[in-house]
Amino acid sequence: xxxxxxxxxxxxxxxxxxxxxxxxxxxxxxxxxxxxxxxxxxxxxxxxxxxxxxxxxxxxxxxxxxxxxxxxxxxxxxxxxxxxxxxxxxxxxxxxxxxxxxxxxxxxx
Numbered sequence: 001x002x003x004x005x006x007x008x009x010x011x012x013x014x015x016x017x018x019x020x021x022x023x024x025x026x027x028x029x030x031x032x033x034x035x036x037x038x039x040x041x042x043x044x045x046x047x048x049x050x051x052x053x054x055x056x057x058x059x060x061x062x063x064x065x066x067x068x069x070x071x072x073x074x075x076x077x078x079x080x081x082x083x084x085x086x087x088x089x090x091x092x093x094x095x096x097x098x099x100x101x102x103x104x105x106x107x108x109x
Contacts, residue, residue, distance in 0.1 A: 002065075007070050031066070041059055080103045
């Protein structure tokens with residue numbers, strides 16, 4: 001799964017098509033993500049103590065990661081994610097690391 005927590009994404013299909021939001025939770029095992037302000041459901045919350053009040057709470061529910069595209073921070077367009085090997089210096093040693101890049105402008109995500 002190419003989408004990670006704190007990425008900005010845009011929904012490309014479904015009832016929330018066109019909405020942008022920040023990824024709050026990424027679950028690669030299920031292939032689902034939770035996006036801020038997308039796929040909002042109402043849940044009834046019962047009071048557990050006498051001083052609490054019952055309420056109807058809005059909660060973001062998970063959606064499939066295939067329904068969103070990452071928004072490039074440089075060009076601002078929805079894009080597919082590419083990968084390239086880049087040299088990175090860590091504590092004086094140079095290592096190769098796979099980095100995510102924008103397929104449209106080549107900027108690092």
